[in-house]
Amino acid sequence: MTKNIMIVGVGGQGTLLASKILGRLFVTKDYDVKVSEVHGMSQRGGSVVTYVRYGDKVYSPIVDKGEADQVISFELLEGARWVEYLSKDGVLVTNTQQINPMPVITGAATYPSDIEMKLKDMGVNVDAFDALSLAEEAGSAKCVNIVLLGHLSNHYDFTEEEWHDAIKACVKERFIDMNIKAFELGRNA
């Protein structure tokens, strides 16, 4: 069986590093892996999505509506936007941080209220927490991606060490300690 993960957020939030670490982890477990990224235009503050798929043999590079086992959302509104991609038994792991998109800033649209509650009312398995504060606690708002991975790790059977190794393989030497701390904070949240 192929497993599907989607990582969604706002351009510039560091979704690519998260998918890189996941890809790395699954490869060391001898799975076939595909990771699809977005480059270019949408990275300028737009809505971004990356797909991570693993299994015995992965064909399609993308995850489609209703297929994701997990959606990891770096921002609350993006969680709502991409929830259509979640499968029936899937889980939405989301940061509760809100970032206003341009139409909201200019007053052309409003940011929906109580998104977390509404998602839960729809029957979505929502695992929401404040990843930004934990990232800041770890040393930098930029670690939000690793905090989220830490939290996601609770939905997997991989050992803590295996996660750490994947992180160490993907971040610069001098940022390792901060990122491990971020991972632990997310895992225990």
Next chain:
Amino acid sequence: MGKRLMLGNEAAARGLYEAGCEFVSSYPGTPSTEITEFAAKYDDIYAEWAPNEKVAMEAAFGASYAGHRSFCGMKHVGLNVAADPLFTISYTGVNAGMVVCVADDPGMHSSQNEQDSRHYAIAAKLPMLEPSDSVESKEFAKLAFELSEQFDTAVMLKMCTRIAHCQGLVEEEDRVNVEPKEYKKTPQKYIMTPANAIKKHPIVEERLCKLREWAETSDINRVEEGSDNEYGFITGSTSYQYVKEVFGDKYPVLKIGMINPLPDNKIKDFASKVKTLVVVEELDGIIETHCNTLGLNPIGKDKFTKLGEFSQTVIAKAFNIEKEVPFHFQEEIPARPPAMCAGCPHRGLFYVLHKKNLKVHGDIGCYTLGAMPPLNALDSTVCMGASVSGLHGFNKIAPEYSNGTVAVIGDSTFMHSGVTGLINIAYNESNSTVIILDNSITGMTGHQQNPTTGINLKGEPAGKVCLEELCKSIGINRVVVVDPYNLEECEKAVAEELEADEPSVIISRRPCALLKNVKHPGPITCDTDKCVGCTACMKIGCPAISMVDGKCSIDATLCLGCGVCGQMCKFGALPLRKEIAND
């Protein structure tokens, strides 16, 4: 050597390396850019950014002529620019192997059109290989060099967004050492005067026949057996992956790895063994049309759209396989379009154009985002360079507009194809004002160096084009440089140059705010005691500014302290640049 996750583009670059490629010249363009960036990391490959795709292709051709394996890469619209050399290089053939990569963007993730570049291979009568994942991106890049030398032809490698920007597991192999080919002066092969070219055309047609024979037997076009021959699929590239995702090994598949020329007999043979023939391909019905010429009339574009990207769901739906979408958020979700970054130097200049209500001929780059609300400061965007040339035609035929119309173009785009338009303005004397948005980098495609930056692809100091001198030397007498963080200065320059009775250039100069070496004062704060909530600061469309409880609020994680908003505030609630920076 072990397997490792690689982007399709990285794998293609690895293929160039392993094939002994020595020369790479490209112009950036999503989704092709990383092939050249990864190639540049190999010490054994000389790699450069050329000013545009035509120059890149001609440079690669020169390297092949000199006897060294060469490559150039571009996005689909880049091939339009390089089409001129492409069609005649098809006649000359090559000396050492030459590979041309073109990357399509179905779904237009970051492009201005959705053209299908496979048409070019057919029109230019060149072989084209189409990988369907990272493994094939590497394998086909290597094979392309072999075919190039075996058949004396440039070979095209066709990527697309989902192949180029998807990582898959790839095994690294060693580089082969290829001896340079000898340079021999052969006028009848390389001088394409009519007398020589007319003799080359039949050779090109013959070459296609030989390539077709090769395609019949090569396993680049392979049949994968199925357990049920109710349907048989002819497909390749991403579509192959989607068909396999939905049906696995159920139905037989003829996977096409070489899109031109297609293997007629293999196709007919495959068709004869299945009940219903189905062709699945993104964008145009190229394989399908070919099947029709063979009298096969498969299911194709009657069932599958010519628009956008496919997915497993598109295939499933075409066969009435319903898929459950359990969750749908009921309320309207505001769109999150890309926006100019906080601190972007383009913003101040665009605010001035918006305020003066000018007609603005736009071009392609980050500054195309100036078309978005609240600035709404663009009137057209067609292709690279079109702002400058379009402005000339507009002003020449309708001079009554010329005092209220400008063109805007980025530094990289100006080098690419704006300068020829400016020469036309100088030569044919239209009263035009061109604004060059010089942010010292090719921003939109992710920070590539260009001829105005003084640094090359490998990060070394390099030649540097001086924009002021260039404009003056082609005959533009009025050239003025402004700082786009200074609204008053910009407004004054725009007013003066529009007023002037001759062609002029305004260079709006500030490095891209995302460049690592650019220092910023850091976030400002709003003095809420002074803020009256007039929302004047919101008019510049900065993502760091919003209204909270009726007062301006600055997002400290985004604000860099550019000071543009301070010039909007009449109440002194936001600081001016001179109060926060000493530049």
